[in-house]
Amino acid sequence: MKLQHYLGGLEGLPEPLTLERRVFVEDWEKRIFGIHVAMMGLSNHLGSALPAYPIDEVPTAFKDEWTWADLRTGAEAMNPFDYFKFRYYEKWLGGITQFFLDKGYVTEEELAERMASLSPADADGPPEIDDQVIAYLRYGDSPRRDVAHPKFAVGSAVRITNVPADAHSRLPGYLRGRTGTVERVFEGDYAYFCHTGDGIGDPMPIYIVEFDPAEIWGPRAEGGPLSLYAELFEAYLEPIEEES
Structure with a gap:
């Protein structure tokens, strides 16, 4: 990255x-x-x-x-x-x-x-x-190519991937490995203009994911009812496995 x-x-x-x-x-x-x-x-x-x-x-x-x-x-x-x-x-x-x-x-x-x-x-x-x-x-x-075929629903807990980056990425580095909650699923499957080498290119859903600032910045996060939102391609999301 x-x-x-x-x-x-x-x-x-x-x-x-x-x-x-x-x-x-x-x-x-x-x-x-x-x-x-x-x-x-x-x-x-x-x-x-x-x-x-x-x-x-x-x-x-x-x-x-x-x-x-x-x-x-x-x-x-x-x-x-x-x-x-x-x-x-x-x-x-x-x-x-x-x-x-x-x-x-x-x-x-x-x-x-x-x-x-x-x-x-x-x-x-x-x-x-x-x-x-x-x-x-x-x-x-x-870039819309079809209606959405999402793997994740609104309210799903997800973890952001930490895939190796190629020459170009649409994944902000500070979100890698962080966990958040799906806030919105966009209405279509969207292609990217090229295959970046880190998972995006073919049509896929796009989500808005909500993050607690403390999850990203730890004790340095400001207090109060604040959230950070990011638009992310589905390739950058993975499910959080529930503990048995």
Whole structure:
């Protein structure tokens, strides 16, 4: 599990967290968000998505798959010191840039030359938006694949798994091995955008699990009627065996 997944409950971080409320702090961040959305709207996985798109017929030089999972994997692959140093969209920029380098859309030399030749006055105007990207913005890509087929019911006591992590995970590190209670079962079976290697990928139920803070943080937990809730894929839950 990457270090950045263990933030819950950690003490002694290098500096206080900055709770920035603005969605975009600088104008270039809007452009990075737009690039990410365009990449998702042209991703070749959309041919089998819900709804399905005629993605093979779209005239674009982008012929790869790009989803939220790819964006998250790129950020999680960063050196932990860089991860904590950079702001939110700086992580996006790093992950997207590395993706284009790895896939051969651009070389490091071409990128360096382009960066050296740019000045603030060279900023391009608003780009034209592809019809396919507009369709994606309107209709999206639903991960729901079926009605729910849950193994656990509301009120079930469960333990969170401690499976080995691969390059990407949706399981917060501080919940591993902890016990909680199923608070809600979502109405569908949901696929993830890729197979992460730690159990998720194929369609499965998603739950909201309630945790007592004392179960997670022990004597350091604050007093009072508090609970922590987490949305978790079924692969991350296991039953608690009753003692005979």
